[in-house]
């Protein structure tokens with residue numbers, strides 16, 4: 001048997017003695033690359049979302065250098081390339097509007113270039129799903145390397161969490177419990193180092209999802225961005241990807257249905273972000289796996305939330321890492337028979353082998369099922385005449401007493417309508433009201449902004465009201481909390497029943513019964529439907545026009561209709 005290595009994709013560019021090979025190699029040589037690196041060795045693309053406009057990813061250039069060390073050590077050639085970065089804190093109208101655009105950038109950058117495998121350098125919320133979606137459609141070997149969370153926030157001696165305390169302090173200011181000066185003084189304390197939000201927000205959730213899926217190295221979820229062990233993880237990922245290319249371990253071999261089922265259960269155990277529902281469905285469908293809201297409800301329903309992290313609980317990501325990180329959580333699931341332990345991982349061993357002996361150093365941060373934070377964690381999927389396509393709520397972040405509630409609607413037609421109306425002293429609203437926000441879904445906003453956790457009216461906050469039922473077609477930040485029903489599908493702007501709700505209509509929320517019901521009879525709803533007009537999108541053009549015309553609803557992952565599925569990474573025609 002010949003031990004001649006398999007001919008790799010990149011050799012279609014760099015191999016041979018013809019005009020095209022000359023061209024591909026010669027221009028690369030202007031980077032100072034010696035001739036022997038074009039000998040057919042694995043070429044590893046390092047797909048980087050570094051950007052100074054994405055503060056959570058601003059350290060990814062340096063981390064990529066660690067990946068390169070590993071790639072060189074293992075005999076590969078690393079080539080770093082930038083893709084569109086998506087920063088949650090700066091991008092308007094919402095970073096989510098651009099997730100699919102970035103995914104297109106990633107997919108086309110991979111397919112059109114001489115790479116055999118990729119490292120996906122991600123951090124801030126949308127960068128993780130965007131890169132996974134784009135790479136999944138190419139289906140080359142890939143490893144996700146997350147940038148890691150910031151050090152714990154600290155303000156005047158107390159831990160404060162990214163995002164979570166913005167919402168909390170803002171309500172304290174509105175309620176007269178905190179001065180504006182103190183509020184502003186907390187800014188620096190919240191963001192003390194490089195890295196992503198250190199609450200169990202969407203970034204930490206997606207880094208955890210990548211680890212649970214087996215597409216990232218063990219401990220990817222929790223090592224702080226500035227901990228030297230994050231650099232080691234990056235270097236080891238660089239070593240591994242070279243071997244994965246040699247062994248042809250493609251993304252589709254890791255990201256199986258079993259892997260997604262594991263991730264859904266892990267999301268329940270960590271009290272992860274509702275945004276993961278949309279992102280995982282979108283990634284799975286790139287691979288032809290028909291993941292649905294029902295999978296989320298069926299698999300997540302039985303899983304207690306055992307990680308005591310903000311926004312659901314008390315601690316932060318640094319604490320989570322020191323307590324044992326995601327492996328300790330996955331071990332609890334595995335021992336309860338809730339994990340497909342034979343699922344594969346980019347690290348080599350199976351998921352079961354990786355988590356089998358994972359230690360737990362702090363039973364307060366990572367608990368057991370017997371003293372869970374929320375006995376039924378996960379994401380509850382609600383249905384009813386108000387959400388025929390489904391809606392979601394995160395029970396671990398909600399108020400138990402409100403999970404069964406009936407109250408009159410107070411309707412906001414748009415987010416601007418909400419801002420104009422919410423603190424009007426004459427607004428008829430009390431703690432039993434159900435706040436309803438329309439036209440903030442994928443098509444309506446457009447981009448499905450994180451505005452679903454509408455702050456409560458000041459007059460109720462001042463009276464000590466801390467939570468109310470809120471319903472919308474929007475998303476909410478993974479760092480937010482409350483009895484907030486999100487992702488209502490179909491959305492109002494697509495003519496969903498949410499569009500028909502009026503002030504005073506009674507709405508029933510029954511989380512245990514998975515029900516969301518508008519108490520208006522069918523004849524009246526039909527009359528309102530006949531009178532309904534879709535919102536005008538006259539001012540929408542350019543990319544937003546493409547988005548509104550092709551985005552799928554939340555229950556289908558908000559991908560573009562023409563992007564679902566796998567197109568692989570065949571070798572394109574010559575360019576010259």
Ligand code: FES
Pocket residue numbers: 056087088089123124125162196197201203
């Ligand atoms: Fe970037 Fe939270 S804003 S991770």
Ligand code: MG
Pocket residue numbers: 088125201202203477478479
């Ligand atoms: Mg967020």
